[in-house]
Amino acid sequence: xxxxxxxxxxxxxxxxxxxxxxxxxxxxxxxxxxxxxxxxxxxxxxxxxxxxxxxxxxxxxxxxxxxxxxxxxxxxxxxxxxxxxxxxxxxxxxxxxxxxxxxxxxxxxxxxxxxxxxxxxxxxxxxxxxxxxxxxxxxxxxxxxxxxxxxxxxxxxxxxxxxxxxxxxxxxxxxx
Numbered sequence: 001x002x003x004x005x006x007x008x009x010x011x012x013x014x015x016x017x018x019x020x021x022x023x024x025x026x027x028x029x030x031x032x033x034x035x036x037x038x039x040x041x042x043x044x045x046x047x048x049x050x051x052x053x054x055x056x057x058x059x060x061x062x063x064x065x066x067x068x069x070x071x072x073x074x075x076x077x078x079x080x081x082x083x084x085x086x087x088x089x090x091x092x093x094x095x096x097x098x099x100x101x102x103x104x105x106x107x108x109x110x111x112x113x114x115x116x117x118x119x120x121x122x123x124x125x126x127x128x129x130x131x132x133x134x135x136x137x138x139x140x141x142x143x144x145x146x147x148x149x150x151x152x153x154x155x156x157x158x159x160x161x162x163x164x165x166x167x168x169x170x171x172x173x174x175x176x
Contacts, residue, residue, distance in 0.1 A: 003135040008142040009108040013101040022163040045152045059122040065115040069107040
């Protein structure tokens, strides 16, 4: 299972690099334009992914095997809402995204299959308590990113920018 999550962490970083490279072709006005998407703009959508990643990584940091690797995440302020815009400036958002992706790769590399079986207790943003298996939550974490990057890809396409190949298949190695 860990090997699959390492692949997903690499895919996450690769796709974020592709999306942010494509977004860099847009003006600040085009980036912030309300496109009637769930989080309004491309900037709003990318900020939402960062917000959700931060919330989840802070939860994951409470896992005994994750506290050291995710220590820098715990120093970040907790987002106030899922639609919070943490970064109006695209350059700062991009820099933070790259840093987050490195944190994710480092964290996943330190887990083992026993860690993934851990039952994590946490409260959602509305205060509802949950107890769920870490492996299932990590799967959700990566799926959530993919879902919203798909929305960003559509918004970019509508703005006339192609991000290229988006399939995980591109990163799955050939077998002999």
